[in-house]
Amino acid sequence: MADYQAPITDLSFLLEHLIKADQLWPQLGLHDADPETAKAILEEAAKLCEQVIAPLNREADETGTHLTAGKVVVPDGFNEAYSAYCEGGWGALGGDAQYGGMGMPKTLVACVEEMLQGACMAFGLAPMLTAGACLALNAHGSDNLKERFLPNMYTGQWAGAMDLTEPHAGTDLGLIRTKAVPLEQNMLGEALYAVTGTKIFITWGEHDMAENIVHLVLAKLPNAPAGSKGISLFLVPKHLPNEDGSLGARNTVSCGALEKKMGIKSSATCVMNFEEAKGWLVGEPHKGLAAMFTMMNYERLTVGIQAVAVAQASYQSARDYASERLQSRSLSGAQFPDDPADPIIVHPDVRRMLMHMRSFNEASRAFYLYVAQYLDIAKYSQDDKTKSQAEGRIALLTPVAKAFMSDMALSAAIEGQQVFGGHGYIREWGQEQYVRDIRITQIYEGTNGIQALDLLGRKVIANKAVILNDYCSEILHFVQHDLSGEWQKEGAKLVECIHEVTALAQELIARAGKSPDVIGASAVDFLHALGLVSYGYLWLKMAHSTEHIQSGGVASEGAYSAEFLAAKQYLCRYFLNRELPRVSFLAERIRSHSDDLMVMPASHF
Amino acid sequence: MADYQAPITDLSFLLEHLIKADQLWPQLGLHDADPETAKAILEEAAKLCEQVIAPLNREADETGTHLTAGKVVVPDGFNEAYSAYCEGGWGALGGDAQYGGMGMPKTLVACVEEMLQGACMAFGLAPMLTAGACLALNAHGSDNLKERFLPNMYTGQWAGAMDLTEPHAGTDLGLIRTKAVPLEQNMLGEALYAVTGTKIFITWGEHDMAENIVHLVLAKLPNAPAGSKGISLFLVPKHLPNEDGSLGARNTVSCGALEKKMGIKSSATCVMNFEEAKGWLVGEPHKGLAAMFTMMNYERLTVGIQAVAVAQASYQSARDYASERLQSRSLSGAQFPDDPADPIIVHPDVRRMLMHMRSFNEASRAFYLYVAQYLDIAKYSQDDKTKSQAEGRIALLTPVAKAFMSDMALSAAIEGQQVFGGHGYIREWGQEQYVRDIRITQIYEGTNGIQALDLLGRKVIANKAVILNDYCSEILHFVQHDLSGEWQKEGAKLVECIHEVTALAQELIARAGKSPDVIGASAVDFLHALGLVSYGYLWLKMAHSTEHIQSGGVASEGAYSAEFLAAKQYLCRYFLNRELPRVSFLAERIRSHSDDLMVMPASHF
Structure with missing residues (x-):
C-alpha cells in the first residue's frame, strides 16, 4: 500500500478558489485565520498525519483493541500518537477561545479532519468524539461545567x-x-x-x-x-x-x-x-435529544469527511498500483514493448475505476468544504439574512454530506480494491481495510436511510422545497451567468438535472400529502439525485476556477501544476458525461409506481 | 443471524417451470435424473447443508485456517463436515459415470452447489475446486490418468x-x-x-x-x-x-x-x-490454457452461484431481523400500537432494501439455472443445431453469470447489512461476513472487468452480435407471443430495453473498429445492461408461470403456497419498475464521449 499523502494541494486550491477563504474569514471576523496561518496549519497537520499516525493504520487493524480486566488495551503506537496529537494542540483547533480553544473556522478544521481520518480512521475517532462532546457541552452546558471540563478536553488530557x-x-x-x-x-x-x-x-x-x-x-x-x-x-x-x-x-x-x-x-x-x-x-x-442535535450537523459532516478521507487513501494506492503493475497489453497495441507487459493504467476499464474514484473523492472534498463554509457563516455572521440562508443550506445539505459522501466513498473503495485484482482481497495490501472501515460511515450517526428521510421529509417536503429551490437557483445562476462558452455548454447537462430535481420535489410534495409512504419509498433515490447535481455543480466550479488560473486571471504563483489544473477539467467532463446522467434513472425510479414497495404483505417476504 | 434455509421451494419451482426439467432431462437421455430423484437429492442436500455445514460458518470465520509446520489446520467441524459430504456421495453428483460419477445434469448439480455455498462458502470451495479439477482432467487427461485419479476424486478421498x-x-x-x-x-x-x-x-x-x-x-x-x-x-x-x-x-x-x-x-x-x-x-x-478454459464456463457459473447463495443467506437474516426489530413508527401511523414500536419492515426504505435483495437473488437463481440448462444441452444433445445454439448461449451468458451475479450479490449483501443498522457491522450478527465473503466472487476466476471484456470483445463484437441477437430474439418472442395481456403490458418496458441493448451492440461494433479502447471503456456497462434485461426476462417468465399455476393450468398439487406465487408477481413488477430502468442510464453512459477515459495522460492521475 502507498504511504498516505495528505491532499494539501487540493485542500489549498479549494480554500483559495472554492471557499475564497481569504475573503470569507475576515468577513466573519475570524482574523486569526488568515491564509498564511492556514497554510502552516495544513502543513503541520500533514506531517503529523503522514509520519506519525498513518504508519500505524495497517498493523493496528490486525492487532485490534482488547479488554483486559476492564481496561482497553490499544495497539502499539496509539498512546504515542495520541500524545503527539495533544501536544500539537490539535484538539483545541476548532474549540471555543473562551475555554482555551483556538477558535479556527470549520472550513479549516475540516481539512485537518480529513487528514487525520485518512491517516487512520479508527484512531481518528477518538479526537472526533471528543470534539463532538465539546460542541454539545459548549452549546448546552452551564458556564460552570464548561469551565471545569472544556479546557481539559481541548488539550486532549480528557477525552x-x-x-x-x-x-x-x-x-x-x-x-x-x-x-x-x-x-x-x-x-x-x-x-x-x-x-x-x-x-x-x-x-x-x-x-x-x-x-x-x-x-x-x-x-x-x-x-x-x-x-x-x-x-x-x-x-x-x-x-x-x-x-x-x-x-x-x-x-x-x-x-x-x-x-x-x-x-x-x-x-x-x-x-x-x-x-x-x-x-x-x-x-x-x-431536551436532551435537541441538545444532541445541535452538534449533529457537525458530526454528520465529519462522518462524510471520514468516508472521503479513507476513499482518498484507497485512490492513492490504486493509482500507484495501476502505474506499477504490469499485466497484459493495451487493446490499442503495446504501449511499453520493452517491458513484459503494459502497466494496467493503459486499460480503459482500470482508468474508468480510477476516474470514478477520483471524480467522487474530489467532489466530496469540495462538498464538505462547501457545507463547512455555511457552518462558519451560520456561527459567525452578523447578518441575519445571511445567517438564516446558511442555516437553510446546512439543514438541506448535511444529510447529503453524510449519506452521499459515504455511499460514494464505499463504491470508490470497492473500485480501489478491484484495481488490485486478487491482491486487493489480501489484508497485507491494505485496500480491503478501506472498504471495511468506510462501511461504518453509512451506518453510524444515523443510517443513510435515516439521512434520506430527514432530507426529503423534513428538509424538502416540510418547507415546500423553499430551501432546495434557493440552492438550485444558486447553481442555475452560476451555470448561466458565470461560466464561459465551452463550460456553459457542458453545464447544460447540469441545468437539465437541476430542473429534474426541482420538479421531482414538487411532485413528491403533492404525492406525500396523499400517502406519507411516498417519502420513505423515494428518499434514498432523491438524496442521491441531489448529491449528483451538487457534485456536478462543484465540478463545474472547480473547472471554472482552473481555467481562470490558467488564463492568468489570478496570481497563484505556480502553486498548482499544469497537471493538477488540467486534471480538474478532465475529471469535470468525465463526471458530467458518465456519472451525472444517473439522475434521470433516479428520477424515473422515483416516478415509478411507488406502491410496489408497500403492496406486498409482510408475510410474503 | 437466522439459521440457513436451503431454498428448496424456489429451486423446485425453477426446475419444474423455468427449465422444465421433466422434459429436458429425458430429451437429453439423462434418464437417471427424473423429478422424483431430483426432489430426493435436493432434500438430502438441504439436510446436510442446513444441519451440518451451515452451523460452522460463523465460528469458522473467527477461527480461520492456520499453517503449522507445513500443515493447514482447519476450523472445528470441517473434517467431520468433509467426511459427511464425501460419505453422502456428493462429490460424485456431476461426475462422469465411467469413472464412478453419478452423471447428474448441471441443472441439478447447480442447485446443490447453491446450498453448499450458501451454507458455508469457505468450506464449499474445497468440493468446488475438486469438481473443477475433475472436469479439466476428464476433458483433457489420458484415459490412464483419468482411471487412476478420477474415481478417488469423485469420492472426495482425494481433493x-x-x-x-x-x-x-x-x-x-x-x-x-x-x-x-x-x-x-x-x-x-x-x-x-x-x-x-x-x-x-x-x-x-x-x-x-x-x-x-x-x-x-x-x-x-x-x-x-x-x-x-x-x-x-x-x-x-x-x-x-x-x-x-x-x-x-x-x-x-x-x-x-x-x-x-x-x-x-x-x-x-x-x-x-x-x-x-x-x-x-x-x-x-x-495447450494448457485452452484445457483450463474448457472448465472455465463451469467454474465461472459456480462463482456466480456462490455469490447468490451467500446473498440469499443475507436476505434470510435481513428479512427475519426486519420482522422482529421494533424501532420507530410507520409514517402512515402506528401499525402495532400495543408494541413499543413497529417492526422495521413497515418502513418503505427497509422494504426497498429487502425487495432489491430478493429481486436480484431470485433472478440470479433463475439465471444460473437458465445458463446451466445450456451446459446440459451442449454436453448431451445429439442435435448439432441445438448443441451449437447452446454453445453460443453459454459463451455469451457465462461472463454475465459470473460478473453480474457477483456484482448484484455484493450490493444485495450490503443492503442486507444495512437493514441491521449498527448490528450489521458487528461480527457476531453474521451480516458483515456475507459482504466480505461475496467480495471475492467479483475478483477471482477472472475479475469482473475481465469478464466484461470477454463478453463485449469476444462474445459480442467478434461475431457481430449474432449470438446476442439470437438470444434477444428469444426474449422478444416470449414477451410478444407468450405473455398474456397484463404482463405483456409490463413486458413492453423490457422490449424497449432489448432494442436498446441490440442497438448498442451495433454501435459498439462500429465504434470498436475505429478505436479498440471503446471496448474496454464500455464493457462493464454493457455487461450490466445485458444482465438487467436477462433478469427482466426471467422475472417475466417466473411471473408468467405463477399465473399459469394460479389459474390451474398445471397440477402442482399445492406445491407452492399462494404467498410464494403472489410474491413472484410483486417482485416482477418491482424489478421492471425500479431496477430495469437503469438500462437507459447505462446506454447513455456507453454513448457518452468515451475518450474521457483515455485522454487524460497517465501522469495526471
Missing part, C-alpha cells in the same frame, strides 16, 4: 464520548431505558444525578490514552414524558474531578465488553455500564 | 486444486515462470515431468481433510513459445500414487504460507512451492 444507543434503541432513541435519578447532593456546585443503564456501540467509551473520559449520556429522568420528548443529557465522567480541578474518585462507569467489528478494528466500540454513576444535567430536562 | 496464478502473473497468465522439465523416467505408465515454481492464491492448495490433493498446475516446458501459447497443464499430486493405487511417496509440493484475507477466512489460500515435483502432462503440450 469525550457520546453514549446514546441501547440494545433495543438505535434509530428510535425514544425507547431508551437508562435512568437518571436526582441525588440530594451537589458536587462542583451543581445538582448531582445517579445514572444507571447500559449503552452499546460507544466509540472509545473506555481507554487510557487520556487520563479521563467525559461521557455525554442520554437518560430519562423520573416521570419523564414517554418517547423522544422525555430524554435528557447528562455529563458523566469516568473520574469525578475534585473541586480544585485535579482528578478525583473513579465513577461507577465501566466497560463491559468490546464489540468485534467488520472494520475500524483498532477503535474501541464499548458496551458501557452505568451503575448509579454520578453526573450532571447538561441543558434543560427532557 | 483437487487449481494452480494458475503467480505473483507477477494473474490476469496475464502468459507471464508465468513455473517450469516443467521432462524426466527420463516413467511412472504409472506415463512420462514424468519435474515441476518447479511458486504459485499463489491456491484455494485449498493444502489441507488434511482429504488424504491426497491433486494439483492441476500451469507451467512452461523448455523452449515453450513465449506468452499464453507456451503454457502446458500438469497433474502434480501431493502424494504420488503407487502402481496398485495405494498412496505412495510424498511429492515435493508444499504450502509456504497462507494469505490473510478480507473474507472466506476459513478457506486456505495457499502459496504453493513446487520443487522438482513429479507430475504428468494433461492434454497437449502448450
Whole structure:
C-alpha cells in the first residue's frame, strides 16, 4: 500500500478558489485565520498525519483493541500518537477561545479532519468524539461545567464520548431505558444525578490514552414524558474531578465488553455500564435529544469527511498500483514493448475505476468544504439574512454530506480494491481495510436511510422545497451567468438535472400529502439525485476556477501544476458525461409506481 | 443471524417451470435424473447443508485456517463436515459415470452447489475446486490418468486444486515462470515431468481433510513459445500414487504460507512451492490454457452461484431481523400500537432494501439455472443445431453469470447489512461476513472487468452480435407471443430495453473498429445492461408461470403456497419498475464521449 499523502494541494486550491477563504474569514471576523496561518496549519497537520499516525493504520487493524480486566488495551503506537496529537494542540483547533480553544473556522478544521481520518480512521475517532462532546457541552452546558471540563478536553488530557444507543434503541432513541435519578447532593456546585443503564456501540467509551473520559449520556429522568420528548443529557465522567480541578474518585462507569467489528478494528466500540454513576444535567430536562442535535450537523459532516478521507487513501494506492503493475497489453497495441507487459493504467476499464474514484473523492472534498463554509457563516455572521440562508443550506445539505459522501466513498473503495485484482482481497495490501472501515460511515450517526428521510421529509417536503429551490437557483445562476462558452455548454447537462430535481420535489410534495409512504419509498433515490447535481455543480466550479488560473486571471504563483489544473477539467467532463446522467434513472425510479414497495404483505417476504 | 434455509421451494419451482426439467432431462437421455430423484437429492442436500455445514460458518470465520509446520489446520467441524459430504456421495453428483460419477445434469448439480455455498462458502470451495479439477482432467487427461485419479476424486478421498496464478502473473497468465522439465523416467505408465515454481492464491492448495490433493498446475516446458501459447497443464499430486493405487511417496509440493484475507477466512489460500515435483502432462503440450478454459464456463457459473447463495443467506437474516426489530413508527401511523414500536419492515426504505435483495437473488437463481440448462444441452444433445445454439448461449451468458451475479450479490449483501443498522457491522450478527465473503466472487476466476471484456470483445463484437441477437430474439418472442395481456403490458418496458441493448451492440461494433479502447471503456456497462434485461426476462417468465399455476393450468398439487406465487408477481413488477430502468442510464453512459477515459495522460492521475 502507498504511504498516505495528505491532499494539501487540493485542500489549498479549494480554500483559495472554492471557499475564497481569504475573503470569507475576515468577513466573519475570524482574523486569526488568515491564509498564511492556514497554510502552516495544513502543513503541520500533514506531517503529523503522514509520519506519525498513518504508519500505524495497517498493523493496528490486525492487532485490534482488547479488554483486559476492564481496561482497553490499544495497539502499539496509539498512546504515542495520541500524545503527539495533544501536544500539537490539535484538539483545541476548532474549540471555543473562551475555554482555551483556538477558535479556527470549520472550513479549516475540516481539512485537518480529513487528514487525520485518512491517516487512520479508527484512531481518528477518538479526537472526533471528543470534539463532538465539546460542541454539545459548549452549546448546552452551564458556564460552570464548561469551565471545569472544556479546557481539559481541548488539550486532549480528557477525552469525550457520546453514549446514546441501547440494545433495543438505535434509530428510535425514544425507547431508551437508562435512568437518571436526582441525588440530594451537589458536587462542583451543581445538582448531582445517579445514572444507571447500559449503552452499546460507544466509540472509545473506555481507554487510557487520556487520563479521563467525559461521557455525554442520554437518560430519562423520573416521570419523564414517554418517547423522544422525555430524554435528557447528562455529563458523566469516568473520574469525578475534585473541586480544585485535579482528578478525583473513579465513577461507577465501566466497560463491559468490546464489540468485534467488520472494520475500524483498532477503535474501541464499548458496551458501557452505568451503575448509579454520578453526573450532571447538561441543558434543560427532557431536551436532551435537541441538545444532541445541535452538534449533529457537525458530526454528520465529519462522518462524510471520514468516508472521503479513507476513499482518498484507497485512490492513492490504486493509482500507484495501476502505474506499477504490469499485466497484459493495451487493446490499442503495446504501449511499453520493452517491458513484459503494459502497466494496467493503459486499460480503459482500470482508468474508468480510477476516474470514478477520483471524480467522487474530489467532489466530496469540495462538498464538505462547501457545507463547512455555511457552518462558519451560520456561527459567525452578523447578518441575519445571511445567517438564516446558511442555516437553510446546512439543514438541506448535511444529510447529503453524510449519506452521499459515504455511499460514494464505499463504491470508490470497492473500485480501489478491484484495481488490485486478487491482491486487493489480501489484508497485507491494505485496500480491503478501506472498504471495511468506510462501511461504518453509512451506518453510524444515523443510517443513510435515516439521512434520506430527514432530507426529503423534513428538509424538502416540510418547507415546500423553499430551501432546495434557493440552492438550485444558486447553481442555475452560476451555470448561466458565470461560466464561459465551452463550460456553459457542458453545464447544460447540469441545468437539465437541476430542473429534474426541482420538479421531482414538487411532485413528491403533492404525492406525500396523499400517502406519507411516498417519502420513505423515494428518499434514498432523491438524496442521491441531489448529491449528483451538487457534485456536478462543484465540478463545474472547480473547472471554472482552473481555467481562470490558467488564463492568468489570478496570481497563484505556480502553486498548482499544469497537471493538477488540467486534471480538474478532465475529471469535470468525465463526471458530467458518465456519472451525472444517473439522475434521470433516479428520477424515473422515483416516478415509478411507488406502491410496489408497500403492496406486498409482510408475510410474503 | 437466522439459521440457513436451503431454498428448496424456489429451486423446485425453477426446475419444474423455468427449465422444465421433466422434459429436458429425458430429451437429453439423462434418464437417471427424473423429478422424483431430483426432489430426493435436493432434500438430502438441504439436510446436510442446513444441519451440518451451515452451523460452522460463523465460528469458522473467527477461527480461520492456520499453517503449522507445513500443515493447514482447519476450523472445528470441517473434517467431520468433509467426511459427511464425501460419505453422502456428493462429490460424485456431476461426475462422469465411467469413472464412478453419478452423471447428474448441471441443472441439478447447480442447485446443490447453491446450498453448499450458501451454507458455508469457505468450506464449499474445497468440493468446488475438486469438481473443477475433475472436469479439466476428464476433458483433457489420458484415459490412464483419468482411471487412476478420477474415481478417488469423485469420492472426495482425494481433493483437487487449481494452480494458475503467480505473483507477477494473474490476469496475464502468459507471464508465468513455473517450469516443467521432462524426466527420463516413467511412472504409472506415463512420462514424468519435474515441476518447479511458486504459485499463489491456491484455494485449498493444502489441507488434511482429504488424504491426497491433486494439483492441476500451469507451467512452461523448455523452449515453450513465449506468452499464453507456451503454457502446458500438469497433474502434480501431493502424494504420488503407487502402481496398485495405494498412496505412495510424498511429492515435493508444499504450502509456504497462507494469505490473510478480507473474507472466506476459513478457506486456505495457499502459496504453493513446487520443487522438482513429479507430475504428468494433461492434454497437449502448450495447450494448457485452452484445457483450463474448457472448465472455465463451469467454474465461472459456480462463482456466480456462490455469490447468490451467500446473498440469499443475507436476505434470510435481513428479512427475519426486519420482522422482529421494533424501532420507530410507520409514517402512515402506528401499525402495532400495543408494541413499543413497529417492526422495521413497515418502513418503505427497509422494504426497498429487502425487495432489491430478493429481486436480484431470485433472478440470479433463475439465471444460473437458465445458463446451466445450456451446459446440459451442449454436453448431451445429439442435435448439432441445438448443441451449437447452446454453445453460443453459454459463451455469451457465462461472463454475465459470473460478473453480474457477483456484482448484484455484493450490493444485495450490503443492503442486507444495512437493514441491521449498527448490528450489521458487528461480527457476531453474521451480516458483515456475507459482504466480505461475496467480495471475492467479483475478483477471482477472472475479475469482473475481465469478464466484461470477454463478453463485449469476444462474445459480442467478434461475431457481430449474432449470438446476442439470437438470444434477444428469444426474449422478444416470449414477451410478444407468450405473455398474456397484463404482463405483456409490463413486458413492453423490457422490449424497449432489448432494442436498446441490440442497438448498442451495433454501435459498439462500429465504434470498436475505429478505436479498440471503446471496448474496454464500455464493457462493464454493457455487461450490466445485458444482465438487467436477462433478469427482466426471467422475472417475466417466473411471473408468467405463477399465473399459469394460479389459474390451474398445471397440477402442482399445492406445491407452492399462494404467498410464494403472489410474491413472484410483486417482485416482477418491482424489478421492471425500479431496477430495469437503469438500462437507459447505462446506454447513455456507453454513448457518452468515451475518450474521457483515455485522454487524460497517465501522469495526471
